[in-house]
Amino acid sequence: MATVKILMLSHTPDGSVFKVGSHHYARELSKRSISVAHVSTPRSLIHRAFDRSLFRPRASAHSGTAIDIFGTIHATPLIMAPIQLQPGGPSIARVVSDIGFSDANFIVIDQPLMAGYLAAARPEGKVIYRPTDTYTTWPAKQRQDHLLGVSDAVVATSSAVLERLTLPLNTPSLVLENGVELQKFMPSREVVRSGFIYVGAVDYRFDWESVAAIAAANPSEGVTIVGPVTSRPNGLPGNIVMAGGVPYDQVPGLLHRARIGLIPLNTSDVNQGRSPMKYYEYLAAGLSVLATSTQALRERTSAQTFLYEGASEAVTLSRLALASDAPNVEGMREAAAQDWAAKTDFLLQFLQKI
Known part of the structure; x- marks a missing residue:
């Protein structure tokens, strides 16, 4: 799978005090000579205005990209309003295009709030939803429902999470718990x-x-x-x-x-x-x-x-x-x-x- 490209749309940016499952998968996939991009939950320009310590001002559609020692590309989009209030799909799509992953073979999404990317970009790659929590409130629940309707497969982090999903008929699914480095x-x-x-x-x-x-x-x-x-x-x-x-x-x-x-x-x-x-x-x-x-x-x-x-x-x-x-x-x-x-x-x- 040396030429495969995998786009990960994730909760948490690289460099956070939290190390989450998508970070570990990105590292291990990159070590296997797979091209990986890890795009994190968009940051809001409104939040930046109230807390400039969290963001570095930039004129671009994202807060900078970085390539880690394993070769994974990391990026975090910038959007006008918090992603809870707007889908942010076009902004995410621009970042994905900028880093050369519009043609990713697989799009692995564990952040349901980023489901707007799929509507904005209409990617041809396979969509894999990787739920890590049970979502019951707006807007995560509504965006998760949309994700389930367009996903080619689901990889849940527990059977309890998988059981609470209403999957379309014949959707492939897998339970794969979080692990350890x-x-x-x-x-x-x-x-x-x-x-x-x-x-x-x-x-x-x-x-x-x-x-x-x-x-x-x-x-x-x-x-x-x-x-x-x-x-x-x-x-x-x-x-x-x-x-x-x-x-x-x-x-x-x-x-x-x-x-x-x-x-x-x-x-x-x-x-x-x-x-x-x-x-x-x-x-x-x-x-x-x-x-x-x-x-x-x-x-x-x-x-x-x-x-x-x-x-x-x-x-x-x-x-x-x-x-x-x-x-x-x-x-x-x-x-x-x-x-x-x-x-x-x-x-x-x-x-x-x-």
Whole structure:
């Protein structure tokens, strides 16, 4: 597939504090001598006017392009109004044309808000929708419905997400969970481990009640929260440390010093189908996992994974997790089968059959 071109329309730009599945697929596909372009959710000129620190002024239709060390082209379109209010299709199409990917063989979309590109450009390549969440509100739900009507195939990150979609008859589909960059997260040596850690966004989906209860019940153990915070209650226990966002390359070192990785998801419906990026990263780093019991996570049976329902059960299971072996050697073995390189092989095999 040396001459194949794959266009990825994704949630998150390269260089963000978050490393998402599309970044990993782009890297692995490029390493296989496939031409890959990763175009991220458009940024709004209105937002730029209110927060110039987020954007560099440019007169072009995009905020600059870059080619990473693997050969992937990265670009982020600029549009007048937030993409939630306008489809942005023509602006995305101009960027795709500028970087030479109007003739991509495959268009892999995991950002339903970018569905306007398909109507504006009418690409001839195969369209693969890769939903990573359950969308139930406007405008993501409406644009997802449009995507499902024009997609040649669907690759969902969990069966819970796939089950909630209404697919046209005979649409090929595949469940391919998020994986782990194994070599980066496997520890090269062991250090003294202690406490709990969470890495990710702290927003409306975050279960602060359970995290606060876990911290209060284990006052001698630190609870480190790594990631940008947009939702935080008052009166948190003193052993909760807010570390803020850190570069992706620094995350493995933080995980190697902890015992338990937290995935605290609240009851928001969007959480039920999520395939958390940190799940296999925690395991690969040797951690036990303490997580909210969701449909997607109940489908997994990894060693030293403790799933709770409610703050009270979270406290009970936190003590069992602390009593478990550290590092979690069996969990590390299981994570080895979830490397992004293997996920990419599955994806390519699927694409070849469409």
